[in-house]
Amino acid sequence: MLDIFINTLVIIFACIGIFFFLVGTLGLIRLPDVYTRLHAGTKCDTLGAGSILFALAIYERFSINGLKMVVLAFLVMVASSTTGHAISRAAYKIGIMPWRKKVLDVFPEEESENVTES
Amino acid sequence: MQNFFLAVGLILVTNAFICLFRAIIGPTLPDRIVAINIVGTKTLVILVLIAYIFGQHMYIDTAFVYALLNFIVTVAVARYLETGGLPSA
Numbered sequence: 001m002l003d004i005f006i007n008t009l010v011i012i013f014a015c016i017g018i019f020f021f022l023v024g025t026l027g028l029i030r031l032p033d034v035y036t037r038l039h040a041g042t043k044c045d046t047l048g049a050g051s052i053l054f055a056l057a058i059y060e061r062f063s064i065n066g067l068k069m070v071v072l073a074f075l076v077m078v079a080s081s082t083t084g085h086a087i088s089r090a091a092y093k094i095g096i097m098p099w100r101k102k103v104l105d106v107f108p109e110e111e112s113e114n115v116t117e118s
Numbered sequence: 119m120q121n122f123f124l125a126v127g128l129i130l131v132t133n134a135f136i137c138l139f140r141a142i143i144g145p146t147l148p149d150r151i152v153a154i155n156i157v158g159t160k161t162l163v164i165l166v167l168i169a170y171i172f173g174q175h176m177y178i179d180t181a182f183v184y185a186l187l188n189f190i191v192t193v194a195v196a197r198y199l200e201t202g203g204l205p206s207a
Binding site: 007010011014017018021022024025028029034037038041044045048049052053056059065068069072075076079080082083086087089090091093094096 | 119122126129130133136137139140146148149151152153155156159160162163166167170175178181182185186188189192193196197199200
Protein backbone atom coordinates (compact mmCIF):
# COMPACT_ATOMS: atom_id res chain seq x y z
CA MET A 1 0.00 0.00 0.00
CA LEU A 2 2.78 2.40 0.87
CA ASP A 3 4.64 1.42 -2.28
CA ILE A 4 1.64 2.25 -4.46
CA PHE A 5 1.24 5.62 -2.74
CA ILE A 6 4.94 6.49 -3.12
CA ASN A 7 5.04 5.39 -6.77
CA THR A 8 1.97 7.50 -7.55
CA LEU A 9 3.61 10.51 -5.91
CA VAL A 10 6.83 9.90 -7.90
CA ILE A 11 4.92 9.68 -11.19
CA ILE A 12 2.98 12.87 -10.43
CA PHE A 13 6.11 14.89 -9.61
CA ALA A 14 8.02 13.52 -12.60
CA CYS A 15 5.13 14.43 -14.92
CA ILE A 16 5.14 17.98 -13.51
CA GLY A 17 8.86 18.11 -14.26
CA ILE A 18 8.42 16.85 -17.82
CA PHE A 19 5.67 19.41 -18.39
CA PHE A 20 7.91 22.28 -17.30
CA PHE A 21 10.81 20.99 -19.41
CA LEU A 22 8.49 20.89 -22.45
CA VAL A 23 7.25 24.43 -21.72
CA GLY A 24 10.84 25.65 -21.35
CA THR A 25 11.86 24.11 -24.66
CA LEU A 26 8.81 25.55 -26.42
CA GLY A 27 9.60 29.00 -25.04
CA LEU A 28 13.23 28.71 -26.03
CA ILE A 29 12.25 27.96 -29.61
CA ARG A 30 9.30 30.32 -30.01
CA LEU A 31 9.97 33.49 -27.99
CA PRO A 32 11.47 36.48 -29.82
CA ASP A 33 14.24 37.82 -27.62
CA VAL A 34 17.16 36.88 -25.39
CA TYR A 35 15.44 38.07 -22.22
CA THR A 36 12.18 36.26 -22.89
CA ARG A 37 14.06 33.10 -23.83
CA LEU A 38 15.94 33.40 -20.56
CA HIS A 39 12.62 33.72 -18.76
CA ALA A 40 11.49 30.44 -20.31
CA GLY A 41 14.80 28.76 -19.65
CA THR A 42 14.94 29.47 -15.94
CA LYS A 43 11.48 27.92 -15.53
CA CYS A 44 12.99 24.83 -17.10
CA ASP A 45 15.85 24.86 -14.61
CA THR A 46 14.07 25.52 -11.33
CA LEU A 47 10.71 23.82 -11.66
CA GLY A 48 11.55 21.07 -14.16
CA ALA A 49 14.81 19.82 -12.67
CA GLY A 50 13.58 20.59 -9.15
CA SER A 51 10.46 18.46 -9.46
CA ILE A 52 12.17 15.51 -11.14
CA LEU A 53 14.95 15.50 -8.51
CA PHE A 54 12.34 15.79 -5.74
CA ALA A 55 10.45 12.85 -7.27
CA LEU A 56 13.63 10.78 -7.20
CA ALA A 57 14.23 11.85 -3.58
CA ILE A 58 10.75 10.55 -2.71
CA TYR A 59 11.48 7.33 -4.62
CA GLU A 60 14.65 6.87 -2.56
CA ARG A 61 12.57 7.56 0.60
CA PHE A 62 14.95 10.33 1.72
CA SER A 63 17.91 8.10 2.43
CA ILE A 64 21.45 9.40 1.88
CA ASN A 65 21.03 9.35 -1.91
CA GLY A 66 17.69 11.12 -1.55
CA LEU A 67 19.33 13.86 0.50
CA LYS A 68 21.90 14.16 -2.28
CA MET A 69 19.00 14.79 -4.68
CA VAL A 70 17.61 17.54 -2.45
CA VAL A 71 21.04 19.20 -2.20
CA LEU A 72 21.42 18.92 -5.99
CA ALA A 73 18.00 20.51 -6.58
CA PHE A 74 18.93 23.38 -4.23
CA LEU A 75 22.25 23.83 -6.06
CA VAL A 76 20.50 23.89 -9.45
CA MET A 77 18.03 26.52 -8.21
CA VAL A 78 20.77 28.83 -6.86
CA ALA A 79 22.92 28.36 -9.97
CA SER A 80 19.99 28.99 -12.30
CA SER A 81 19.09 32.36 -10.79
CA THR A 82 22.74 33.45 -10.71
CA THR A 83 23.39 32.50 -14.33
CA GLY A 84 20.17 34.15 -15.43
CA HIS A 85 21.26 37.41 -13.84
CA ALA A 86 24.75 37.14 -15.36
CA ILE A 87 23.52 36.38 -18.89
CA SER A 88 20.90 39.14 -18.93
CA ARG A 89 23.40 41.68 -17.54
CA ALA A 90 25.98 40.71 -20.17
CA ALA A 91 23.37 40.86 -22.95
CA TYR A 92 22.32 44.34 -21.86
CA LYS A 93 25.92 45.53 -21.60
CA ILE A 94 26.77 44.47 -25.16
CA GLY A 95 23.80 46.40 -26.48
CA ILE A 96 20.94 43.99 -27.13
CA MET A 97 17.74 45.95 -26.72
CA PRO A 98 14.61 44.28 -25.33
CA TRP A 99 12.05 43.24 -27.91
CA ARG A 100 9.14 45.57 -28.50
CA LYS A 101 5.92 44.68 -30.22
CA LYS A 102 5.85 46.14 -33.69
CA VAL A 103 2.99 48.48 -34.55
CA LEU A 104 1.52 47.76 -37.96
CA ASP A 105 2.69 50.39 -40.43
CA VAL A 106 0.50 50.23 -43.53
CA PHE A 107 2.02 53.17 -45.43
CA PRO A 108 5.64 53.37 -44.33
CA GLU A 109 6.67 55.97 -46.93
CA GLU A 110 4.07 58.63 -46.15
CA GLU A 111 4.22 60.71 -43.02
CA SER A 112 0.79 60.16 -41.64
CA GLU A 113 -0.43 62.27 -38.76
CA ASN A 114 -2.67 59.86 -36.97
CA VAL A 115 -0.04 57.31 -36.00
CA THR A 116 -1.43 54.88 -33.54
CA GLU A 117 0.98 53.99 -30.82
CA SER A 118 0.46 51.18 -28.42
CA MET B 119 9.56 1.85 -12.14
CA GLN B 120 12.74 1.57 -14.18
CA ASN B 121 10.77 1.64 -17.42
CA PHE B 122 9.10 4.85 -16.32
CA PHE B 123 12.48 6.44 -15.60
CA LEU B 124 13.69 5.24 -19.01
CA ALA B 125 10.70 6.94 -20.68
CA VAL B 126 11.39 10.18 -18.77
CA GLY B 127 15.02 10.04 -19.87
CA LEU B 128 14.09 9.51 -23.52
CA ILE B 129 11.69 12.47 -23.46
CA LEU B 130 14.41 14.66 -21.97
CA VAL B 131 16.96 13.56 -24.60
CA THR B 132 14.50 14.53 -27.34
CA ASN B 133 14.00 17.91 -25.63
CA ALA B 134 17.74 18.46 -25.45
CA PHE B 135 18.10 17.91 -29.19
CA ILE B 136 15.29 20.41 -29.82
CA CYS B 137 17.17 22.92 -27.63
CA LEU B 138 20.31 22.42 -29.72
CA PHE B 139 18.33 23.83 -32.66
CA ARG B 140 18.26 27.21 -30.90
CA ALA B 141 21.95 26.89 -30.10
CA ILE B 142 22.68 26.46 -33.82
CA ILE B 143 20.45 29.16 -35.32
CA GLY B 144 20.55 31.64 -32.42
CA PRO B 145 21.08 35.13 -33.80
CA THR B 146 23.21 36.45 -30.95
CA LEU B 147 25.73 34.89 -28.61
CA PRO B 148 23.60 35.10 -25.40
CA ASP B 149 20.92 33.01 -27.14
CA ARG B 150 23.43 30.25 -27.64
CA ILE B 151 24.56 30.53 -24.00
CA VAL B 152 20.97 30.18 -22.77
CA ALA B 153 20.40 27.14 -24.97
CA ILE B 154 23.61 25.44 -23.84
CA ASN B 155 22.73 26.17 -20.21
CA ILE B 156 19.38 24.42 -20.61
CA VAL B 157 21.02 21.47 -22.38
CA GLY B 158 23.44 21.21 -19.44
CA THR B 159 20.58 21.11 -16.93
CA LYS B 160 18.87 18.37 -18.94
CA THR B 161 22.12 16.41 -19.05
CA LEU B 162 22.27 16.63 -15.25
CA VAL B 163 18.76 15.25 -14.83
CA ILE B 164 19.43 12.51 -17.40
CA LEU B 165 22.55 11.46 -15.49
CA VAL B 166 20.56 11.15 -12.26
CA LEU B 167 17.95 9.08 -14.12
CA ILE B 168 20.69 6.83 -15.55
CA ALA B 169 21.77 6.12 -11.97
CA TYR B 170 18.31 4.61 -11.33
CA ILE B 171 17.85 2.94 -14.72
CA PHE B 172 21.09 0.96 -14.45
CA GLY B 173 21.23 0.82 -10.65
CA GLN B 174 24.66 2.40 -10.33
CA HIS B 175 24.62 5.21 -7.80
CA MET B 176 28.02 6.51 -8.84
CA TYR B 177 26.34 8.67 -11.48
CA ILE B 178 24.73 10.90 -8.84
CA ASP B 179 28.16 12.27 -7.91
CA THR B 180 28.85 12.78 -11.61
CA ALA B 181 25.66 14.84 -11.77
CA PHE B 182 27.04 17.06 -8.98
CA VAL B 183 30.17 17.67 -11.05
CA TYR B 184 28.04 18.52 -14.09
CA ALA B 185 25.96 21.01 -12.07
CA LEU B 186 29.04 22.86 -10.83
CA LEU B 187 30.69 22.76 -14.27
CA ASN B 188 27.58 24.10 -16.01
CA PHE B 189 27.33 26.95 -13.49
CA ILE B 190 30.99 27.91 -13.81
CA VAL B 191 31.00 27.75 -17.62
CA THR B 192 27.93 29.96 -17.94
CA VAL B 193 29.17 32.58 -15.45
CA ALA B 194 32.60 32.62 -17.12
CA VAL B 195 31.19 33.14 -20.63
CA ALA B 196 28.80 35.85 -19.39
CA ARG B 197 31.70 37.60 -17.64
CA TYR B 198 33.76 37.32 -20.82
CA LEU B 199 30.95 38.91 -22.83
CA GLU B 200 30.57 41.74 -20.33
CA THR B 201 34.21 42.75 -20.01
CA GLY B 202 35.31 41.85 -23.53
CA GLY B 203 38.32 39.90 -22.32
CA LEU B 204 39.83 38.49 -19.20
CA PRO B 205 38.90 40.46 -16.07
CA SER B 206 41.73 42.73 -15.08
CA ALA B 207 41.25 42.66 -11.31
